Amino acid sequence: SQKIEQNSEALNIQEGKTATLTCNYTNYSPAYLQWYRQDPGRGPVFLLLIRENEKEKRKERLKVTFDTTLKQSLFHITASQPADSATYLCALDANFNKFYFGSGTKLNVKP
């Protein structure tokens, strides 16, 4: 069966450092992968999308990589700030625009 794995343990980093979150998947061949941010009690907010033929995508302090051979995506936040503290979810498209989400990784950025 399909599986999407994200580190279940919280990631604690110091303000100003780069946070790197991992998303691994099996039994999928997604055409694209997305990253979302979710704050407690709120719906997810779209951050970045990367397609299977793209190796890297950037948006301001965010960077996403997509390795279809390793079946892995890395999500980086450079110069992290306490306001970046949230849970980050990766999502893979199945078909018919259906998305399946990983369990999310909670990021804590300490001042």
Added chain:
Amino acid sequence: GAVVSQHPSWVICKSGTSVKIECRSLDFQATTMFWYRQFPKQSLMLMATSNEGSKATYEQGVEKDKFLINHASLTLSTLTVTSAHPEDSSFYICSAGKGAGTDTQYFGPGTRLTVL
């Protein structure tokens, strides 16, 4: 922009009653909307795909007679939890895309359902 709203934002009901949750795309039309359920500290689990003008498509293990979905217009989908039980207590979130084949999904703020 692309704004999706949900109503209500939270609801408490008695066991055995039915609860309707609305999902609206405020500034765009959505032929397809999705309903998710999220338990505490867990990820979003896709429940069903709501298709405007046709029957919803349910994920494996989701009871279609318990979770009734109606997508009556291009801006509104409703999820009705029938004969709710405490185990149905969860955070229900909908999402919508801007068009067929679109990539990005815009999520509603979620509805917290508590069944006593």
